[in-house]
Amino acid sequence: MNWDDTTDAEAAAERLVGAVADGEDQAVEAALRPKDLGEFIGQEKVREQLDLVLRAARARGATADHVLLSGAPGLGKTTLSMIIAAEMEAPIRITSGPAIQHAGDLAAILSSLQEGEVLFLDEIHRMSRPAEEMLYMAMEDFRVDVIVGKGPGATAIPLELPPFTLVGATTRAGLLPPPLRDRFGFTAHMEFYGPAELERVIHRSAGLLDVGIDPTGAAEIAGRSRGTPRIANRLLRRVRDYAQVKADGRITQEIAAAALAVYEVDARGLDRLDRGVLEALLKLFGGGPVGLSTLAVAVGEERETVEEVAEPFLVREGLLARTPRGRVATPAAWAHLGLTPPRSQGSGNGQQDLFGA
Numbered sequence: 186m187n188w189d190d191t192t193d194a195e196a197a198a199e200r201l202v203g204a205v206a207d208g209e210d211q212a213v214e215a216a217l218r219p220k221d222l223g224e225f226i227g228q229e230k231v232r233e234q235l236d237l238v239l240r241a242a243r244a245r246g247a248t249a250d251h252v253l254l255s256g257a258p259g260l261g262k263t264t265l266s267m268i269i270a271a272e273m274e275a276p277i278r279i280t281s282g283p284a285i286q287h288a289g290d291l292a293a294i295l296s297s298l299q300e301g302e303v304l305f306l307d308e309i310h311r312m313s314r315p316a317e318e319m320l321y322m323a324m325e326d327f328r329v330d331v332i333v334g335k336g337p338g339a340t341a342i343p344l345e346l347p348p349f350t351l352v353g354a355t356t357r358a359g360l361l362p363p364p365l366r367d368r369f370g371f372t373a374h375m376e377f378y379g380p381a382e383l384e385r386v387i388h389r390s391a392g393l394l395d396v397g398i399d400p401t402g403a404a405e406i407a408g409r410s411r412g413t414p415r416i417a418n419r420l421l422r423r424v425r426d427y428a429q430v431k432a433d434g435r436i437t438q439e440i441a442a443a444a445l446a447v448y449e450v451d452a453r454g455l456d457r458l459d460r461g462v463l464e465a466l467l468k469l470f471g472g473g474p475v476g477l478s479t480l481a482v483a484v485g486e487e488r489e490t491v492e493e494v495a496e497p498f499l500v501r502e503g504l505l506a507r508t509p510r511g512r513v514a515t516p517a518a519w520a521h522l523g524l525t526p527p528r529s530q531g532s533g534n535g536q537q538d539l540f541g542a
């Protein structure tokens with residue numbers, strides 16, 4: 186998904202199943218964040234590796250190596266950066282790539298860091314080029330050159346920095362220039378969460394929010410959370426509202442299913458936009474192949490919205506395939522919408538033809 190494009194990110198943030206944080210998320214997330222590695226659910230490999238990195242640094246009495254976290258929005262990168270600071274008993278400073286427009290902005294932040302401080306740089310791939318170049322030297326030598334003056338009279342004044350730990354976060358590690366990527370001592374890729382992990386996230390959050398929930402209720406919400414803790418927490422809050430207004434406040438499987446039906450989030454986590462795209466593909470175009478522009482017109486959305494907001498999840502779920510001949514529905518898409526594919530698509534040969542990339 187192209188999260189560089191603010192409009193798409195905003196469009197996605199407006200959805201109940203959007204992974205980008207909205208205003209309400211920002212207000213309540215602090216209370217739901219795990220505080221140490223032991224509380225952080227899932228991501229076993231990342232946790233194990235990070236635990237070793239941090240323990241070793243602590244044992245040496247040194248500042249931890251720079252850490253790069255990559256992965257989709259809402260999987261816990263900010264949370265993990267705060268945990269790194271907590272585990273190192275260090276303060277944390279939080280900023281983001283787009284907030285650093287000039288190298289001077291970065292120099293001001295770096296020069297005010299305390300020894301051992303964690304600098305969390307979200308969306309690090311969106312930093313300006315001069316700032317990025319300044320960061321290379323800061324990461325490697327804990328030094329920056331501050332340029333004073335302009336033109337031929339400009340001079341570089343070297344500035345020593347205290348050792349610090351940079352935690353960079355990006356949704357797209359591939360976009361980082363290799364010199365920057367290489368300066369991180371530890372890189373972790375965060376994966377989408379499985380249903381059992383999401384159930385644990387939901388139980389934990391329900392406990393913190395003081396909401397009663399049955400295991401079946403948690404499973405129902407987990408199944409619709411698109412592998413993302415942020416979405417799980419958001420759906421939990423909407424289901425809690427429903428349970429309070431329509432029942433006795435306790436979340437059961439029936440309550441969760443009924444609440445999320447009101448919000449048009451289906452059993453697999455598809456919302457109205459996702460289902461609209463699939464329905465058009467199946468009902469109007471017999472399952473495809475159909476071009477992206479035609480599909481977008483059929484659902485009354487911008488091409489970019491279909492491509493960047495709806496499609497990535499449909500592809501990930503194995504409901505839609507992008508082929509050189511156009512968008513094609515998979516057999517799972519027909520099954521999910523309870524429709525029968527035309528005969529030619531049901532047969533092995535026809536299917537091969539459709540996906541014949």
Ligand SMILES: Nc1ncnc2c1ncn2[C@@H]1O[C@H](COP(=O)(O)OP(=O)(O)OP(=O)(O)O)[C@@H](O)[C@H]1O
Pocket residue numbers: 204205206213214215217218219224225226227228257258259260261262263264265307386414415418
């Ligand atoms: N492993 C986890 N265990 C429990 N809760 C989690 C976990 N990961 C994330 N969360 C919860 O999900 C919410 C979103 O997490 P966080 O803000 O860290 O995501 P992010 O990857 O930094 O997102 P973004 O890329 O949009 O900044 C937080 O409220 C946090 O409590």
